[in-house]
Amino acid sequence: MHKDAPTTETNTEPSRLIIRFTDENDQTAVRNFYARNTHQHVDIRQDAVWNERTRNGRVMIVEDEQRSMGFATVAYDFHAVPETPKTPSLMTKVKNALRATFASHAGGTDQNENAPANTKARWVELGSTTVLQDEQESAYSMIKGLNLYPLMIASQTVYEFLVNTPDDKVLANVYEDNGAVIHMLNNKVGWHFFEPEDAILKACSDTKVKDGHHTAGRKWLHATTDTLPHQARFILKTIEDGTTNGLLNKKTQKHIRLNTDQFSLVNTYKRALQALAHGPLADTLENSVHIGMKNAHVLLEYHLKEAIVDMKEQPTVINNESPSICPL
Numbered sequence: 001m002h003k004d005a006p007t008t009e010t011n012t013e014p015s016r017l018i019i020r021f022t023d024e025n026d027q028t029a030v031r032n033f034y035a036r037n038t039h040q041h042v043d044i045r046q047d048a049v050w051n052e053r054t055r056n057g058r059v060m061i062v063e064d065e066q067r068s069m070g071f072a073t074v075a076y077d078f079h080a081v082p083e084t085p086k087t088p089s090l091m092t093k094v095k096n097a098l099r100a101t102f103a104s105h106a107g108g109t110d111q112n113e114n115a116p117a118n119t120k121a122r123w124v125e126l127g128s129t130t131v132l133q134d135e136q137e138s139a140y141s142m143i144k145g146l147n148l149y150p151l152m153i154a155s156q157t158v159y160e161f162l163v164n165t166p167d168d169k170v171l172a173n174v175y176e177d178n179g180a181v182i183h184m185l186n187n188k189v190g191w192h193f194f195e196p197e198d199a200i201l202k203a204c205s206d207t208k209v210k211d212g213h214h215t216a217g218r219k220w221l222h223a224t225t226d227t228l229p230h231q232a233r234f235i236l237k238t239i240e241d242g243t244t245n246g247l248l249n250k251k252t253q254k255h256i257r258l259n260t261d262q263f264s265l266v267n268t269y270k271r272a273l274q275a276l277a278h279g280p281l282a283d284t285l286e287n288s289v290h291i292g293m294k295n296a297h298v299l300l301e302y303h304l305k306e307a308i309v310d311m312k313e314q315p316t317v318i319n320n321e322s323p324s325i326c327p328l
């Protein structure tokens with residue numbers, strides 16, 4: 001919303017930035033955001049792709065309380081070239097059986113059970129990551145200088161791992177003359193460089209309009225399973241700071257507080273986020289080579305189930321209430 005637009009705000013509480021994933025009501029706002037905040041380092045995707053991503057909660061946004069959007073980033077599904085169907089391997093059968101067991105243990109709340117067909121991706125690309133450029137928008141003074149990029153990318157990576165789990169990994173491509181983003185992704189978020197295979201290049205190009213893109217070369221970086229614990233810790237710390245004292249905006253020197261009431265990653269998925277950040281599962285993932293996101297998700301399911309069983313068996317539990325079983 002334009003900063004001069006009338007608002008019904010009457011209280012004197014300092015305003016906060018709301019962080020959340022989108023739904024079908026956000027389609028127009030997301031399209032408008034990208035139409036008004038073009039940048040040579042952000043390729044234009046097809047409107048139909050942006051709409052579908054928005055509807056299905058695959059866009060993460062930050063907005064102010066007047067619904068002025070200040071930041072957006074999008075997850076795109078990439079599929080490998082389909083192979084000829086073959087008889088499932090023993091490992092696949094075991095994994096499927098484990099998933100079925102844990103889904104029923106958690107009261108049928110396993111996300112994959114109800115996941116739309118389009119989520120069975122081999123890779124998820126995070127892209128279209130853009131901060132508001134228009135000084136006339138009301139969110140501008142809070143968002144510009146806040147440096148939310150590492151939080152946005154880490155959050156969307158962990159969320160995609162938990163909810164839309166690609167087989168292999170999460171990845172991104174950055175123009176090689178975009179030093180700030182390469183630096184942040186590699187050094188702050190903890191992603192690594194890699195060389196993409198042709199299937200990734202083709203899937204990426206299929207989401208975009210054909211012409212008018214920047215011509216610089218690109219660097220590709222990926223979030224492998226060993227990077228998840230650092231990202232989970234970064235999210236927990238930044239959200240803790242952001243919801244208590246607020247995050248320092250280096251441009252205005254003001255602290256900006258975050259409202260995470262609608263941010264499912266730190267509400268619905270808090271137990272999973274904590275398990276990824278600290279403890280035996282985090283240690284295992286962090287000190288192992290990349291095992292693939294799907295496999296790491298099976299480990300997480302195992303870990304959470306074991307934790308629930310441990311809690312039930314504790315002799316010191318003095319009330320009769322069962323421990324709550326959160327979705328991952």
Ligand SMILES: CC(C)(COP(=O)(O)OP(=O)(O)OC[C@H]1O[C@@H](n2cnc3c(N)ncnc32)[C@H](O)[C@@H]1OP(=O)(O)O)[C@@H](O)C(=O)NCCC(=O)NCCS
Nearest residue numbers: 039041042129130131145146147148149174179180181183
């Ligand atoms: C990328 C973007 C979303 C990040 O926004 P942001 O989180 O608000 O971060 P800022 O742009 O304010 O600054 C980023 C950081 O990079 C640092 N930086 C700037 N130029 C740098 C460079 N050449 N090398 C290393 N670091 C650099 C800044 O100092 C700042 O870090 P600090 O807060 O620790 O000082 C925003 O810059 C943007 O919209 N850029 C245009 C679109 C784009 O490039 N998108 C990414 C596509 S892959």
